[in-house]
Amino acid sequence: MTDIVLNIRDQFPILHQKVHGHPLIYFDNAATSQKPLKVINAISEYYLQGNSNIHRGAHYLSNQATEKYEKSREAVRRLINAESTEEIILTKGTTESINLVASCLSQFLFQPGDEILISGLEHHANIVPWQIAVEQKGALIKVIPILDSGELDLVAFKNLLSPKTKLLALSHISNALGTINPVEEMIALAKEKGALVLIDGAQSAPHMLVDVQALDCDFFCFSAHKIYGPTGIGVLYGKKAQLEKMPPYQSGGEMIKEVTFKGTTFNDLPYKFEAGTPNIAGGIGLLAAIEFMEEVGIDHIARREAELLAYATKKLKELEGIQFVGEAKEKAAVISFLVDGIHPSDLGSVLDKLGIAVRTGHHCAQPIMDRFEIPGTVRASFAVYNTENEIDMFIEGIEKVKKMFG
Ligand SMILES: Cc1ncc(COP(=O)(O)O)c(C=O)c1O
Structure with a gap:
């Protein structure tokens, strides 16, 4: 060795x-990777010495925890080269990130007859949320077929794309077969038809450099636990213009600016999509995991x-x-x-x-x-x-x- x-x-x-x-x-690393000491120590130090709620600004511990949590968001931005931390929503993981997008888009985008394009090798997390979304809206799911090699049938993909395609939701890498999909080319083709694109990066973020600006996808999702970080925290990247158009996903504390019994105004990005006390220890663990990947x-x-x-x-x-x-x-x-x-x-x-x-x-x-x-x-x-x-x-x-x- x-x-x-x-x-x-x-x-x-x-x-x-x-x-x-x-x-x-x-x-079994595609299911979850193991955690380096750096991540374990960051989480235990937070609970031993830093535990506090964030974004309250009332005292030392709260300020320290907020600073670390927001440093994590910046580390995510850097890792995937997003333009701004406003575009980084911290979620429970890939599954929640996809559900967030599916739920919000079904409220304001999908219409009867619209089509969502997914592929035949998706993880259930990138199938079921779309099935629920289309059922609510009378839209349709179209599936890109898979060749015997485990690669996507790109000819069929091109034929399936049409002005009816509102969204392409595609894994970057298949967790079941390991296939790396040619997402750059596919995103460009989907964009030509005016579709939005969501990339499920659960299996790519752990293994390769990802540049969401170069990819030009509208959404990109991944989970911390597959990049040497803790479970229960993950990422939704969304282009600012899209996130601004979307209604909130969940509601409550943190995601509001002002609440009266007459009505509520929502917080700015990214907090509009982060209702309730977040997984603070998870965020701090995610920061350590990204630092670990950068060090290696x-x-x-x-x-x-x-x-x-x-x-x-x-x-x-x-x-x-x-x-x-x-x-x-x-x-x-x-x-x-x-x-x-x-x-x-x-x-x-x-x-x-x-x-x-x-x-x-x-x-x-x-x-x-x-x-x-x-x-x-x-x-x-x-x-x-x-x-x-x-x-x-x-x-x-x-x-x-x-x-x-x-
Ligand atoms: C390609 C892919 N998408 C989505 C998921 C779901 O990730 P999570 O369970 O962390 O939300 C996984 C997990 O194995 C995956 O491999």
Whole structure:
């Protein structure tokens, strides 16, 4: 192991434990990544010494907590290169961010006959909110089909686009297959038809540099817990012009300017969309997570994960009876596969007994499993702290399971 890998692993105490008597090998990073000490310490320091409500400005602790929470918003702005912190709404996570947009757009944008375009490989979080929105408004969902390679059918996409398309809601990277979608090109085409574009960046923010201004998307969502941060906090980026047009999502404290029994005026951006006391510790943890990524270097993270993906793919290809599900040319460090004659959950359970954590099942993306006519896959997903040695042990584990199942 190189010094840099060792140094990174040292920052993740959870990785240095045994599970079922074996060293833990954590390959479930697409579900959630582990947290470095920097994040854990930032959260515990807040509760040990800094706990206070924010935006009240009444005393020292409150001012300190507010400053850190707002520093987190600025760190998010920097991470995705948004123009202003007014465009950064802190939410519970990707799911809430998409629900916010779906709920607000269904109130003021969608009309009967309008179309929302999604793809066949979306996570349920980028399907169900649109189903609810169109049901309320008599609009329609159109689905971009998926090729056998796990890539989007771009010819079909172009044919599906029309002046009726009000929104393209698309994942940047598929959590189930790892496919990196050509979002730049697709956003440009959708814009030509006058559609808004929401990008589900839950799987891209952890692995690559994202520039929302260069992408020119209207909305971009991600979750802190997949970028080495805590659960329960995430991000909705929205272009200021769009956010200004949208009605509030939830109401109560924080999102108001003035309340009387005659009526209420709403707060400025971004607070208009942040009703109630937020997840302050989560925001402070998110700040530490972004600082961690910046210290390691997002380029380094991307490069390292590409190396791990190439190594694991090569090793798996050397085994007999492996069927890859999704072999897109552009892929993130996610491998979905099946082993002949072994049910994914059986493979997952035996690997677990060997200390190897993978995910099995439909990965909250049932439609793409239906597309491939399978109930689920085994998914190994890598992060910057994983190693080639762990991949070797994973391959040995699969060989053991294959022997067990004859
Ligand atoms: C592509 C994608 N979208 C959305 C989500 C939902 O994220 P969260 O559960 O953090 O809200 C996930 C989580 O796995 C995901 O991978």
